[in-house]
């Protein structure tokens with residue numbers, strides 16, 4: 001379990017929540033009352049773009065994950081971004097083509113993600129994309 005902090009979405013929506021690694025960021029937001037626009041939920045429209053910062057803090061001990069790490073499919077939990085997401089972000093001008101290529105080459109995530117495509121890998125700070 002990891003901390004996900006929503007900041008800048010509005011007084012009632014700015015909060016810290018505990019999320020499961022492997023969960024989709026948009027679903028975590030919706031389940032916790034944080035409104036992120038989402039027209040297609042398929043990585044095509046760009047309406048759910050958010051700014052992401054990776055954090056290096058641990059979730060509280062009482063939320064320690066009970067999942068057996070040996071049973072995980074590691075590939076499922078990488079920060080790998082699908083071409084569809086990168087293409088949409090480049091098209092909307094949120095990232096440059098060079099940033100998209102670097103993200104692909106080094107299996108990194110870009111500082112702007114589509115919440116509907118963003119698999120939670122670790123603690124993160126999430127801000128609106130403006």
Ligand code: FES
Nearest residue numbers: 041043046048116
């Ligand atoms: S909701 Fe359309 S790209 Fe995420």
